[in-house]
Amino acid sequence: MAMEAQARKRSFTEILKSLLMPHFSEREEILKILNENYSKEIAIAKLMEEYSEIIPFDFLREKLKKVASEERGHAEKLKQKIIELGGSVNPLPKIFDVRMETIHDQRGFRRLVAVLEFDKEIYEGYISQINKLEDDKVKNLLREIVEDEERHKDILMDVVMKLC
Numbered sequence: 001m002a003m004e005a006q007a008r009k010r011s012f013t014e015i016l017k018s019l020l021m022p023h024f025s026e027r028e029e030i031l032k033i034l035n036e037n038y039s040k041e042i043a044i045a046k047l048m049e050e051y052s053e054i055i056p057f058d059f060l061r062e063k064l065k066k067v068a069s070e071e072r073g074h075a076e077k078l079k080q081k082i083i084e085l086g087g088s089v090n091p092l093p094k095i096f097d098v099r100m101e102t103i104h105d106q107r108g109f110r111r112l113v114a115v116l117e118f119d120k121e122i123y124e125g126y127i128s129q130i131n132k133l134e135d136d137k138v139k140n141l142l143r144e145i146v147e148d149e150e151r152h153k154d155i156l157m158d159v160v161m162k163l164c
């Protein structure tokens with residue numbers, strides 16, 4: 001019953017979309033979402049790399065650097081998918097410059113907390129996209145990334161606990 005209601009709601013949304021935004025196809029929506037994800041992954045990787053430089057313990061610094069390099073790996077996977085779908089990578093630096101500036105304004109440990117908040121927001125974005133999108137291949141890619149993000153959350157929490 002719940003699934004029927006969900007399907008009805010979805011088809012109603014599709015009708016509305018085709019009436020109001022006839023050129024806004026699912027493919028375009030996917031490309032826009034993938035591009036936003038790409039920009040966020042690059043932004044958070046940079047923040048983590050920068051923060052890792054001020055961590056005074058080698059083993060914790062390496063942990064954070066490893067997470068950052070995996071975030072760059074996510075960006076790369078997203079880029080491949082964008083190209084595969086016939087789109088082009090179009091980062092949104094302006095939006096994330098502002099976001100990154102506010103994170104940079106935070107001093108010391110607070111900055112790491114701000115990075116963690118951004119990381120959580122990215123994770124939640126993936127979960128809602130998986131629920132919303134219909135393309136199975138894209139959903140599988142996002143699920144793959146989410147598995148890493150879940151592991152990252154534990155690593156980041158461990159880094160935070162050891163630093164405070």
Ligand SMILES: [Fe+2]
Nearest residue numbers: 041070071074
């Ligand atoms: Fe990521």
